[in-house]
Amino acid sequence: MALLRNRDFLLLSAGQGVSRLGDGLYTAAAAWLAWSLTGDSTAVALVTVAAFGPAFLATFVAASYADRCDRRRLMIVTDLLRASVAAGATVLLALGLLNLTLLVAGTAALSLIGAPFGPARNAMVPQIVRAEDLLQATGLLHVAFRAAFFVGPLLLAPLLAVSSLTLVLALDVLTFLVSAATLAAVRVRRPAGPRHRTGLGADLAAGLKALRAEPDVLVVIATFVVALAATSGFLTVGLAALVGERFGAQGGQYGLLLGIAGVGEVVGALLLARLPIRRLALTAVLAWALLGVFRFPLGLAQSPAIAATLLAMTGMASALTDIPLIALVQQRLPDRHMAKALGLWEAGTAGALAVAPLVASTTVEATGIGTAFMLSGAALVGLSALSAITVLRFARRRTTGRLALACTE
Known part of the structure; x- marks a missing residue:
């Protein structure tokens, strides 16, 4: 390698x-x-x-x-x-x-x-x-x-x-x-072209304009943030309730199951590093549907072994949600706006992680563990489908625009 x-x-x-x-x-x-x-x-x-x-x-x-x-x-x-x-x-x-x-x-x-x-x-x-x-x-x-x-x-x-x-x-x-x-000790290549010396406000506005010029990138970032806010809390709050009420176990088993999900994510990242992925935007949004499929039955698991298997698969799928996103931004955004695009994603992630536990706890209290996890999985599949349709529409427009430009030259 x-x-x-x-x-x-x-x-x-x-x-x-x-x-x-x-x-x-x-x-x-x-x-x-x-x-x-x-x-x-x-x-x-x-x-x-x-x-x-x-x-x-x-x-x-x-x-x-x-x-x-x-x-x-x-x-x-x-x-x-x-x-x-x-x-x-x-x-x-x-x-x-x-x-x-x-x-x-x-x-x-x-x-x-x-x-x-x-x-x-x-x-x-x-x-x-x-x-x-x-x-x-x-x-x-x-x-x-x-x-x-x-x-x-x-x-x-x-x-x-x-x-x-x-x-x-x-x-x-x-x-x-x-x-x-x-x-x-790291040697860094200088970016092509001069650094633009602009004020903070002008630079932030230019960064948002650059993101709007790549609407599918914006869709991928928005999908990630919304999915995280709506469903990530179930991996902490919901899983704790599942372990405590369904399995009658203690904190050690809860930590073990969380660890299995983390190991699954690491394995998924290792596998992803070896795969050539051409359509990064589509992969990033469809990954949420895959994650939702494994999340859907988690609340119905009757044993820690079944829950561990589903969590391992969920972790592997989650690697597909952020790695293609980062690579997409690195490929599509100009260097002078790349960090701002990634910063917008990280800021949204921090905000989503702050509200997600409240969303999960409210849902679990209102519907019960099993239904809450099913709603979580269904929401991910629905959001993923909507985002995939939007990404494909933007890709079609991009292709049409390139063809029209080629015809006029």
């Missing part, structure tokens, strides 16, 4: 894998620290909101800087700033001065500072790999990110068994520094 001989791609994958491991570890540690400080589940919720809220509000705007500045340098600065915030929290915890207010503020600061990082990273990939390798590169990066993020929370228990939360936060600082060091 040519990508595995690409020094810069390997550096990016390794560094960001370590960074995502730190993200997963910090997410689990912050939630447990909030509980340890207060013994109140509301405190845990506050920390969770602090982790997602700023990203929802700031990512699209922050992504503008990733389009107007040197992306690699911006990412390095972001890593160093986040390392400083995490180091401050580590010192406060060691001194016994860290309270819930400071924890929430620190978590929100990490989220806000990191807002341009994801869009900048994904927009930088075309600057280090060939255009024909974008889908494969995105798939392999997804494997590294997801696998590392899942490993992070698993490290919390053994680390706490031999040390303390202070060491856990110190390790998070180290992951930011590793990420910055690997980014400093």
Whole structure:
């Protein structure tokens, strides 16, 4: 595989894998620290909101800087700033001065500072790999990110068994520094053409105009956000209810089933990295229908084994929803607007993840577990069908326009 001989791609994958491991570890540690400080589940919720809220509000705007500045340098600065915030929290915890207010503020600061990082990273990939390798590169990066993020929370228990939360936060600082060091070693091709020096407002307006010029890309992003908001909460809230009421099990089995879904997503990403996909937009929206087919019967599962099988297939299908989306944006949007398009997607994702649990809990309470999962699956299939029809219509218009242009030349 040519990508595995690409020094810069390997550096990016390794560094960001370590960074995502730190993200997963910090997410689990912050939630447990909030509980340890207060013994109140509301405190845990506050920390969770602090982790997602700023990203929802700031990512699209922050992504503008990733389009107007040197992306690699911006990412390095972001890593160093986040390392400083995490180091401050580590010192406060060691001194016994860290309270819930400071924890929430620190978590929100990490989220806000990191807002341009994801869009900048994904927009930088075309600057280090060939255009024909974008889908494969995105798939392999997804494997590294997801696998590392899942490993992070698993490290919390053994680390706490031999040390303390202070060491856990110190390790998070180290992951930011590793990420910055690997980014400093990556060689990046300069984008074709000069960087446009425009103001923030003008740049955001130009980015939205560029997205409107690629309506099928906009449809794929909108489909992802709506699907996530309407149905992703069932993988947490709904699954917890299924495990507790149907299987009579404890949290360990709930965590295991979530882990199986995550492993399925990693496997799906590995398989996708080896497949040539020509129609990225259509693949991305139809993947939601496939996910819905496996989601539909989940609430009727009578055993953990059946639920695990369905969740593994759901996880594999979910890899098809975001990897083609990222590759599509990388291929179709001009470099000067690529990070903003990815930032809009990531901001929508953060907002969707914030409301999805409420949607799921309301549906489960109103209809019961089995019906709720069926409604979730049916909604995904219906949304996917509507989006696929729209994407095909735009593709037909694009083809007709090209033919008309060819005839006039």
